[in-house]
Amino acid sequence: MPDELADRLRGSGYRLTPQRQLILRAVEDLGHATVDEVLAQVRTQASAVNASTVYRTLEVLEELGLVRHTHLSDRAPTYHSANEPEHFHLVCRNCQRVRSVEPDVATALVATLRDDHGFAVDLGHLAIFGHCVHCDSADLEMESP
Template sequence: MPSDPGDLGARLRESGLRLTPQRELILRAVEELGHATPDEVLAQVRTHASSVNASTVYRTLEVLEELGLVRHTHLSDRAPTYHSTREPEHFHVVCRRCGVVRSVDPEVAAPLVEALEREHGFSPDLGHLALFGVCSACSSESPATQ
C-alpha cells in the first residue's frame, strides 16, 4: 500500500509545510515496514538516501503523526513503533518471551471499550494499545526449553 505523494503533498500544504523527498521516503518506509521504530525507518530510508539523519526521521515522524498519516504505540520499553493510518484500525498483543507482535481487530476489545465508556465515561484510543503477555506457542513450551 504505497503512499500517495499527492495526498501527502496536499496534507502538508494544508499545514503550511512542503512535500520534500525525505518526508516522502520516510512515509513510504513506514508503510513498507508495517510496524517500525525510528531506527528501522532510518535504515530503510538510507537504502535510498544515505544523507538522511536520525533527527530528520524523528522530526518527520512527529509531523506525519500530527497530520494523521502515521500512529505510534509502544511495543517495548524502547522507542515507539510507527505504522501507517492506511492500515485498518487495530491494537497489538506482544509476547514477552518470543517478542512476536500481532495486530488485533478492535472488535475483540469491544466489550472492554463498552464497559469503560459505560462505567467510567472513558473512550479509549485502541490504536495506541499494546497488551503484553505470553503467546500460545511460548506458554505450551516446557520451562526447560525457554
Template structure:
C-alpha cells in the same frame, strides 16, 4: 520520490501536509514510504530503510519527520517494547497490539475486536480509548505451552 514502488499510496497525505502549513519534501515522502514498507518499525529501522534510497538524510531528520507525521495522523506510534516507539501507517486498518513478553511476537488486533472487548468497560467509565495506540502485554499461546 514520486508515485511508484515504495511511494505512499494516494495523495491524501500530501494534501494533509499542505493544509497544515507544511511543505512536501523528498525526506518526508521517503520516511512515510519507509513506514508503509516496513509495517511496524522503530525510528532506527525507518532510518535504515530510508538510507537504502538516499544518503542525504540523517537520523535527526527521520525522528522529526516521524513526530510530524504522527502529529498529523498520517502514522501512529505504539510502545511495543520498553525501547523506542514503533511506528505504523494509518492507511491500512486501525488496530491495537498484543505483545508477547516471552518471544516478543506482535499480534495486530482489529479495532472492532478491541471495541467489543473494552467498549463496555470504557462506556461504564465515560472513557474513549485510543485503540490505535493501545498495546497489551502478556504471553502468547506458544510461550504459555498451549
C-alpha cells in the same frame, strides 16, 4: 498517496520533500517500525538522511494523521501507517512476536470503559503484553517433571 501527502503537508504549512516521502513510504513498507528501522530503510535510498530528520518527520506525519505510534516494548515507539485498518497489539514478552488484532475483539472492554468509566479508548495506541500460546506451552513443557 503522494498527492494526499502533499495536500496535507501544504494545508498545514509544510512542504513536500523527498525525505518526507521516503520516510512515509518506509513506514508503509515496514508495517511496524522503530525510528532506527525507518532510518535504515530510508538510508538505502538517501544516505544523507539523519536520525533527527526521521524523528521530526514522523512527528509531523503523526500530527497530520498519516502515521500512528505505539509502544511495543520499553524502548522507542513503533510507527505504522494510519492507512492500515485500526487495530491494537498483542506483544509476547518471551519471543517478542507482535500480533495486530481487530478492534471488535475488544468491543466489550471498550463499551465497559466508556459506560462505567466515561473513558474513550484509543485502540491504535494500545499494546497488551503477555505470552503467546507457543511460549506458554513451551514454558509448561519445561516445568513438567
